[in-house]
Amino acid sequence: MTQRTSHTKALKNSLPARQDQGDPEKVRERDDVRKLIAQQQLMDIRELLSLPAGRRFFWRMLGEFRMFGISFHADGVGRLDAHLEGKRVCAKWLSDELSHASRENYLLMWTENFGEDL
Numbered sequence: 001m002t003q004r005t006s007h008t009k010a011l012k013n014s015l016p017a018r019q020d021q022g023d024p025e026k027v028r029e030r031d032d033v034r035k036l037i038a039q040q041q042l043m044d045i046r047e048l049l050s051l052p053a054g055r056r057f058f059w060r061m062l063g064e065f066r067m068f069g070i071s072f073h074a075d076g077v078g079r080l081d082a083h084l085e086g087k088r089v090c091a092k093w094l095s096d097e098l099s100h101a102s103r104e105n106y107l108l109m110w111t112e113n114f115g116e117d118l
Helices: 003-013 024-049 052-064 079-101 103-117
Strands: none
Touching (some): 024 079, 052 079, 052 103
């Protein structure tokens, strides 16, 4: 287990099983832990985006999640539309996470896949 993984697990384990909204100190502690977890997640994404293999993986995920596709299909029922739109929402979320973690490497990923004509 890496140091980063054990650190993240320790942070998650420090979150209380039940929230005590009546104790401002516990609420503040819980919020601090959640912020640390969010920062760790962004650092992990930033590290992966710095690698060519990481950028290729994320680009493939954006394609699989249909970031570049349409979610409407005339199937007459709408179930396929809902499924495809759900995938597209995942792609949007991933795209936002990548951009927030490292705008420079996010743009590099786009340039690597579309060339300088962006």
